[in-house]
Amino acid sequence: MDDWLSRRRFLELSATTYTAGSAVSAVHHASKEGDSKQASPRLRSAGASQLRSQDSNTAPVDVRGAVYVPTRAFNRFQMWREYDPDVIERDLGYAARLNLNSIRTWLSYEYWLEDREAHGEKLEHFLETADAHGLRVLLGLFDSIGEEPTLDNLLGSDLHAGVQTYSPSTRTMRNPSLWDNPRDFILWFMRRYSDDSRLLAIELSNEPGWRPERKRFVKAMSELFTLHRGSIPLTIGSTSLTNNTDYLEWGMDVLQFHYNFAQSPSHFRRALRQAKHIQSKYEAPVWLSEWQRIRPGEGFFADLDGEARFPDYSSLARLLQTTNIGNFFWSLMLRPASELHFRHQGMVNGLFHEDGAVWSLDDARAITAMSGDSSFEGTERKEYPDWMAGLLPSRYPRSEPYPR
Numbered sequence: 139m140d141d142w143l144s145r146r147r148f149l150e151l152s153a154t155t156y157t158a159g160s161a162v163s164a165v166h167h168a169s170k171e172g173d174s175k176q177a178s179p180r181l182r183s184a185g186a187s188q189l190r191s192q193d194s195n196t197a198p199v200d201v202r203g204a205v206y207v208p209t210r211a212f213n214r215f216q217m218w219r220e221y222d223p224d225v226i227e228r229d230l231g232y233a234a235r236l237n238l239n240s241i242r243t244w245l246s247y248e249y250w251l252e253d254r255e256a257h258g259e260k261l262e263h264f265l266e267t268a269d270a271h272g273l274r275v276l277l278g279l280f281d282s283i284g285e286e287p288t289l290d291n292l293l294g295s296d297l298h299a300g301v302q303t304y305s306p307s308t309r310t311m312r313n314p315s316l317w318d319n320p321r322d323f324i325l326w327f328m329r330r331y332s333d334d335s336r337l338l339a340i341e342l343s344n345e346p347g348w349r350p351e352r353k354r355f356v357k358a359m360s361e362l363f364t365l366h367r368g369s370i371p372l373t374i375g376s377t378s379l380t381n382n383t384d385y386l387e388w389g390m391d392v393l394q395f396h397y398n399f400a401q402s403p404s405h406f407r408r409a410l411r412q413a414k415h416i417q418s419k420y421e422a423p424v425w426l427s428e429w430q431r432i433r434p435g436e437g438f439f440a441d442l443d444g445e446a447r448f449p450d451y452s453s454l455a456r457l458l459q460t461t462n463i464g465n466f467f468w469s470l471m472l473r474p475a476s477e478l479h480f481r482h483q484g485m486v487n488g489l490f491h492e493d494g495a496v497w498s499l500d501d502a503r504a505i506t507a508m509s510g511d512s513s514f515e516g517t518e519r520k521e522y523p524d525w526m527a528g529l530l531p532s533r534y535p536r537s538e539p540y541p542r
Contacts, residue, residue: 200239200464200509201239201240201338201423201425201464201465201466202237202238202239202240202464202465202505202508202509203238203239203240203241203242203273203276203338203464203465203466203467204233204236204238204240204241204242204466204467204468204469204470204489205241205242205243205427205428205466205467205468205469205470206229206230206233206241206242206243206469206470206471207243207469207471207473208222208225208226208229208471209229209471209472209473209488209492209523210525212294212295212300212301212302213246213284213291213292213300213301213302213303214243214244214245214246214249214281214303214305215246215248215249215287215292215293215303216292216293216295217243217246218245218246218249218257218260218261219246219249219252221260221263223263223267226263226264226267227267228492228494229470229471229490230267230268230271230273231271232470232471232489232490232494233271233273233470234271234272234273235514235516236489236502236505236506236509236514237506237508237509237511238273238505238509239272239273239274240273240274240275240276240338240464240466241268241273241274241275241276241466241470242275242276242277242278242341242427242466243264243275243276243277243278244277244278244279244280244281244341244344245257245261245277245278245279245327246305247279247280247305247306247320247323248287248292248303248305248306250323250326251319254326258326258330265334265336265337266336268336269336274336274337274338275336275337275338276337276338276339276341276373276425276427276466277331277337277339277340277341278340278341278342278343278344278375279323279324279327279340279341279342279343280304280305280306280320280342280343280344280356280359281302281303281304281305281343281344281345281375282304282343282344282345282346282347282349282352282356283302283304283344283345284301284302284303284304284476285301285302285303285304286303286304286307286308287303287304287305287306287307291303297474297481297525297526297528297529298478298481298482298528299478301476301478302476304352306319306320306355308351310355311351311352311354311355312351312355314358317355317358317359320355320359321359321362324359324362324363324366325362325366327340328340328363328366328367328368329366331370332366332367332368332369332370333368333369333370334370335370337370338370338371339370339371339372339373339391339392340363340370340371340372340373341373341374341375341394342356342359342360342363342372342373342374342390343356343359343374343375344374344375345375345376345377345396346374346381347377347381353384356374356388357384357388360374360388360389360390361388363389364388364389367389371391371392371423372389372390372391372392373385373390373391373392373393373394373425374388374390374394375394375396375427375428376393376394376395376396377395377396378395378396379393379395379412379413379416379424382394382395386420386422391422391423392422392423392424392425393416393417393420393422393423393424393425394424394425394426394427395409395413395424395425395426395427396426396427396428396429397409397426397428397429398428398429398430398468399430399431399432399433400431400432400433400454401432401433401434402432402434403432403453403457406432406454406457407457409426410426410457410458410461410463413426413461413463414461414462414463417462417463423464424463424464425463425464425465425466426458426463426464426465426466427464427465427466428466428467428468429454429458429465429466429467429468430449430450430451430454430467430468430487431449431450431451431453431454432450432453432454433446434446446485447483447484447485447486448485448486448497448520449472449486449487449488449489449497449498449501450498450501451467451489451498451501451504451505452498452500452501452503452504455467455501455504455505455507455508456504456507458508459507459508465508467489467505468487468488469487469488469489470488470489470490471488471489471490471492472486472487472488472489472490472491472492472497472523473486473487473488474486474487474526474529475487481529484529485529486522486526486529489501489502489505491519491523492523494516494517495516495517495518495519496516496517496518496519497518497519497520498518498520499514499516499518502514502516
């Protein structure tokens with residue numbers, strides 16, 4: 139009975155956590171899952187305990203990070219297939235300029251199928267580079283968000299069509315007879331890196347969410363994933379804290395939630411209070427592993443206007459300063475929006491241009507202030523890069539100043 143009440147309390151605490159600008163209710167999820175499951179909130183690895191401070195059983199160490207995909211890669215397959223060591227070294231150097239200590243990124247299952255040896259060599263360079271810059275890596279294996287990983291989608295490089303892709307394919311996720319390759323991918327990685335101190339945590343998949351075939355696949359993969367756990371904590375990227383009622387039962391150590399677009403500061407503060415309470419009650423690290431800015435409006439796909447198209451990390455960074463919630467902003471590098479709906483309205487995300495200028499000095503200083511030092515100096519340039527000029531809505535000609 140105590141376990142049942144604990145699970146119900148978790149659902150109540152996380153019921154009003156917001157994700158992508160809209161509330162997520164736990165009521166349907168609780169009734170759908172039924173009352174027979176038992177929560178297992180205890181930490182399962184030595185690595186998870188290492189994420190806590192020496193002064194408290196509940197407060198995690200300082201985790202300040204950014205989501206990273208190179209500027210010109212539309213998906214993870216392109217990131218690794220077209221891997222450029224000079225670009226990686228440059229970009230992770232930018233992260234160090236912000237006094238970050240963490241980076242969140244993903245492998246590419248599809249590129250691994252194409253050339254696992256090359257993927258392994260490139261991953262080693264990435265981890266060595268991150269370590270040299272004082273960055274630990276939250277590294278994901280699969281991703282449940284994006285478009286079907288067809289050859290056209292994986293290779294697409296057109297500004298108005300290049301897309302983020304999920305992995306593995308829908309066909310593979312729906313057919314257990316095709317799960318040998320995903321399992322081999324997990325084994326290949328865990329046998330090499332489950333005890334690698336360059337990693338902050340290992341993420342099985344990003345946002346498997348509510349879709350039955352994706353959730354079923356990730357749950358099945360979690361059995362092998364946790365069987366081969368080492369000292370590095372395990373986690374799953376989560377749209378909301380509510381999803382973690384499942385992920386804890388599957389053996390995860392770290393709870394994630396995403397809140398890219400908050401409708402108001404009060405909404406954001408409420409989500410942070412809930413996260414802190416759950417972190418304390420369940421003695422598990424909680425990370426806000428995707429955040430961007432205040433964006434008033436109704437619904438995730440509301441049309442954008444004016445300032446809503448552009449980065450504004452300072453609108454949330456200063457609120458995060460007062461919490462002990464680990465966090466990763468989306469994204470380190472200035473990139474066209476992943477969602478084509480937003481991209482076609484001219485939306486961009488990120489902080490650094492490829493040459494090291496930042497979109498906003500105020501944003502850069504607000505992010506560095508989370509480390510206790512807001513003295514960031516650099517060049518501000520609130521302009522689309524030339525290669526992204528096609529995103530600019532026609533009423534803002536390239537030669538005119540951008541709205542501020």
